[in-house]
Amino acid sequence: MTNFHDLDPVEARIAARGVSVYYGDKRAIDNVSIDISDEYVTAFIGPSGCGKSTFLRALNRMNDTILGARVEGEIKLDGEDIYKSGMDVVQLRARVGMVFQKPNPFPKSIYENVAYGPRIHGLSTSKAELDEIVERSLKRAGLWEEVKDRLTESGTALSGGQQQRLCIARAIAVEPEVILMDEPCSALDPIATAKIEELIAELRGRYAIVIVTHSMQQAARVSQRTAFFHLGKMVEYGKTSEIFTNPREERTKDYITGRYG
Amino acid sequence: MSPAIPILLALALGLIGWLAARGRAWALRKQVRAAGKDLHSLPNYHGWYVALWILVPALLFAVVWAATSPGLVLAHVLADPAAAKLPAFGFERDAILSEARALASGSTDAVFNQSARALVEPFREGMQRYALIGTLVTVLLGLSGGIFAFLRLRPDFTARTRVERAVMAGLLLASLAAIFTTAGIVGSLVFETFRFFQFVSPLDFLLGTHWGPDSMAAPTHGVENSYGALPLFWGTAFIGAIIAMLVAIPLGLMSAIFLTQYATPTVRRWMKPLLEILAGVPTVVYGYFAALTVAPLIRDLGHAIGVTSASSESVLAAGVVMGIMIIPFVSSMADDSIAAVPQAMRDGSLAMGATKSETIRRVLLPAALPGIVAGIMLAVSRAIGETMIVVMAAGATARITANPFESMTTVTYQIVAMLTGEGSFDHPATLSAFALGMVLFLVTLTLNFIALSVVKRFREAYD
Numbered sequence: 001m002t003n004f005h006d007l008d009p010v011e012a013r014i015a016a017r018g019v020s021v022y023y024g025d026k027r028a029i030d031n032v033s034i035d036i037s038d039e040y041v042t043a044f045i046g047p048s049g050c051g052k053s054t055f056l057r058a059l060n061r062m063n064d065t066i067l068g069a070r071v072e073g074e075i076k077l078d079g080e081d082i083y084k085s086g087m088d089v090v091q092l093r094a095r096v097g098m099v100f101q102k103p104n105p106f107p108k109s110i111y112e113n114v115a116y117g118p119r120i121h122g123l124s125t126s127k128a129e130l131d132e133i134v135e136r137s138l139k140r141a142g143l144w145e146e147v148k149d150r151l152t153e154s155g156t157a158l159s160g161g162q163q164q165r166l167c168i169a170r171a172i173a174v175e176p177e178v179i180l181m182d183e184p185c186s187a188l189d190p191i192a193t194a195k196i197e198e199l200i201a202e203l204r205g206r207y208a209i210v211i212v213t214h215s216m217q218q219a220a221r222v223s224q225r226t227a228f229f230h231l232g233k234m235v236e237y238g239k240t241s242e243i244f245t246n247p248r249e250e251r252t253k254d255y256i257t258g259r260y261g
Numbered sequence: 262m263s264p265a266i267p268i269l270l271a272l273a274l275g276l277i278g279w280l281a282a283r284g285r286a287w288a289l290r291k292q293v294r295a296a297g298k299d300l301h302s303l304p305n306y307h308g309w310y311v312a313l314w315i316l317v318p319a320l321l322f323a324v325v326w327a328a329t330s331p332g333l334v335l336a337h338v339l340a341d342p343a344a345a346k347l348p349a350f351g352f353e354r355d356a357i358l359s360e361a362r363a364l365a366s367g368s369t370d371a372v373f374n375q376s377a378r379a380l381v382e383p384f385r386e387g388m389q390r391y392a393l394i395g396t397l398v399t400v401l402l403g404l405s406g407g408i409f410a411f412l413r414l415r416p417d418f419t420a421r422t423r424v425e426r427a428v429m430a431g432l433l434l435a436s437l438a439a440i441f442t443t444a445g446i447v448g449s450l451v452f453e454t455f456r457f458f459q460f461v462s463p464l465d466f467l468l469g470t471h472w473g474p475d476s477m478a479a480p481t482h483g484v485e486n487s488y489g490a491l492p493l494f495w496g497t498a499f500i501g502a503i504i505a506m507l508v509a510i511p512l513g514l515m516s517a518i519f520l521t522q523y524a525t526p527t528v529r530r531w532m533k534p535l536l537e538i539l540a541g542v543p544t545v546v547y548g549y550f551a552a553l554t555v556a557p558l559i560r561d562l563g564h565a566i567g568v569t570s571a572s573s574e575s576v577l578a579a580g581v582v583m584g585i586m587i588i589p590f591v592s593s594m595a596d597d598s599i600a601a602v603p604q605a606m607r608d609g610s611l612a613m614g615a616t617k618s619e620t621i622r623r624v625l626l627p628a629a630l631p632g633i634v635a636g637i638m639l640a641v642s643r644a645i646g647e648t649m650i651v652v653m654a655a656g657a658t659a660r661i662t663a664n665p666f667e668s669m670t671t672v673t674y675q676i677v678a679m680l681t682g683e684g685s686f687d688h689p690a691t692l693s694a695f696a697l698g699m700v701l702f703l704v705t706l707t708l709n710f711i712a713l714s715v716v717k718r719f720r721e722a723y724d
């Protein structure tokens with residue numbers, strides 16, 4: 001059973017209850033329940049293969065694209081079951097954005113990368129409006145100053161850290177409510193990592209943010225809530241400060257002190 | 262005596278040599294193993310070493326002999342007094358000689374020219390003598406090679422290295438053969454093209470609009486204005502690069518998209534090979550499909566919509582069928598390059614809330630574009646070089662028109678027409694085939710070259 005710490009009651013953006021995810025017959029996530037709020041950055045930690053990405057992808061139904069993947073239980077976004085029949089996945093993914101482990105800008109210009117979401121969702125009616133969305137998103141992602149003079153250059157020509165911030169700009173251009181980040185810094189150097197972490201701190205409060213990370217320090221620096229996963233189960237969930245200083249479960253303690261594979 | 266006999270003898274010798282050498286190596290191995298050592302090479306390699314030393318000289322000689330001995334036989338016959346009555350040269354002399362040869366070798370016994378009979382005996386004699394010499398030399402060469410090799414066998418003899426070297430040399434020769442043949446073909450093409458341009462100026466040829474070579478006319482008569490190949494280039498481009506592509510690009514692309522993005526693995530496993538079968542259908546089959554099925558349909562369609570000039574051989578029929586033929590070229594290149602777009606790119610788009618078709622249209626196709634374009638270029642170069650379909654369905658009329666219901670001719674069609682006529686190789690009509698071939702060769706070479714370098718650059722981008 002998951003060990004929930006006493007938490008201040010907050011309004012949950014995403015409420016997951018009894019969620020299990022299967023790949024064919026294999027259960028990758030077993031009966032996980034968690035609330036995710038706007039006010040905090042939530043970190044998912046745990047050893048490799050424990051199901052962090054799987055659970056994260058369940059939150060915006062990216063598992064739908066994998067043949068044989070199946071989700072049980074209930075996940076509500078603002079009270080609405082996202083797996084109910086008739087749910088518009090396109091709408092859902094516009095509300096729950098995602099940033100991947102490896103920066104994956106499209107082979108288009110920087111401008112077009114950011115304008116991609118607004119275009120497909122019809123968020124702007126004029127070129128001026130689109131320009132403004134692109135500028136605002138790039139500013140929020142902390143990339144504007146570096147690229148404002150070369151918006152027509154290819155997004156793939158940027159450095160890895162810039163590419164990742166471009167992907168974040170791309171995700172926030174459609175004004176999502178939640179941003180899911182799956183190890184967003186694992187392909188970046190420490191300086192680029194620091195920039196992304198700064199960015200996460202700034203975006204906090206505006207969007208609900210979930211970040212998967214393998215770095216204990218990163219989880220401690222950027223998040224206010226931490227969930228520890230192990231073998232498909234969520235073992236412990238609580239305030240980041242408590243999880244790191246005073247974990248209740250032996251397994252959590254072993255993992256964060258590095259006594260774990 | 263049959264010319265196969267020396268070859269069979271050499272093969273038999275080779276087999277004996279192989280067995281003997283292997284046996285010898287086994288024996289050697291027993292000896293050295295008793296002393297706690299081992300052979301450098303396995304016994305089989307010793308066998309092959311000796312066999313190669315027997316076969317290579319013997320067979321080489323047999324081949325050379327097969328090519329030279331008929332000349333020697335002929336010389337023998339002509340030295341005979343009976344040959345003095347032969348006409349000095351010309352057609353009759355050749356006929357008599359070949360009849361005498363046929364009689365002597367027993368492949369016939371009736372003759373048309375009685376004077377051949379007198380030459381049979383010298384022929385038979387010459388043939389027997391040289392066949393005997395050839396066989397003896399072959400066997401001797403094989404034997405001496407084999408003995409030389411056999412005597413070199415020792416426990417530490419490096420038979421493996423030597424056999425490997427021989428294998429490599431053989432492979433090298435094989436690949437050089439292909440290269441030299443190609444170079445020879447290109448060389449003769451260049452040479453004949455050059456001869457053609459001594460009759461007709463390259464400008465008249467490339468830019469002239471009247472094509473009407475007459476292989477019966479004097480080679481210098483009216484050549485300035487009957488070798489304008491522009492109508493042929495237009496016909497070729499109209500059929501191969503326009504109409505065929507209008508068919509092949511949409512169908513090929515759509516099937517590639519369906520196969521990579523929508524089809525379940527089972528469907529894909531069945532449909533992809535089925536589609537690729539299209540590429541294996543002989544072009545002559547497409548040709549009669551075009552001529553017998555599609556062309557009449559199109560002619561009737563043309564008449565129905567009021568195109569009175571619609572003919573039973575039409576650009577449209579040839580182009581449409583050619584388009585179908587090259588669908589696999591377009592679709593398999595497109596398939597490969599769409600599949601090569603990283604999954605991360607697709608996920609990125611889907612996670613933005615893009616639908617499947619938006620993702621395909623806005624991300625996958627643009628990213629795969631270089632590969633798709635390369636596929637199209639390869640397909641075009643295949644289409645404009647295609648001959649059978651246009652010979653059967655496009656027609657022989659050289660004209661420049663944009664009406665797809667009319668018949669039109671192409672470069673490949675005219676090459677066939679010029680070379681299958683009665684014309685001599687000194688006449689510009691015949692030589693024009695080489696100039697046309699040269700143009701075709703240069704165009705397809707360029708297309709292939711560009712396509713391959715595009716593909717190469719594209720592959721590097723994602724690796």
Ligand SMILES: Nc1ncnc2c1ncn2[C@@H]1O[C@H](COP(=O)(O)OP(=O)(O)OP(=O)(O)O)[C@@H](O)[C@H]1O
Nearest residue numbers: 023026028046047048049050051052053054055066
């Ligand atoms: N597409 C898939 N098909 C089948 N099994 C999968 C698939 N993706 C993941 N799994 C399995 O599900 C389990 C959880 O994988 P997941 O990727 O969620 O782990 P993770 O915690 O994100 O690991 P990491 O830290 O290495 O990224 C693993 O055992 C994995 O083998």
Ligand SMILES: [Mg+2]
Nearest residue numbers: 052053054182
């Ligand atoms: Mg993961």
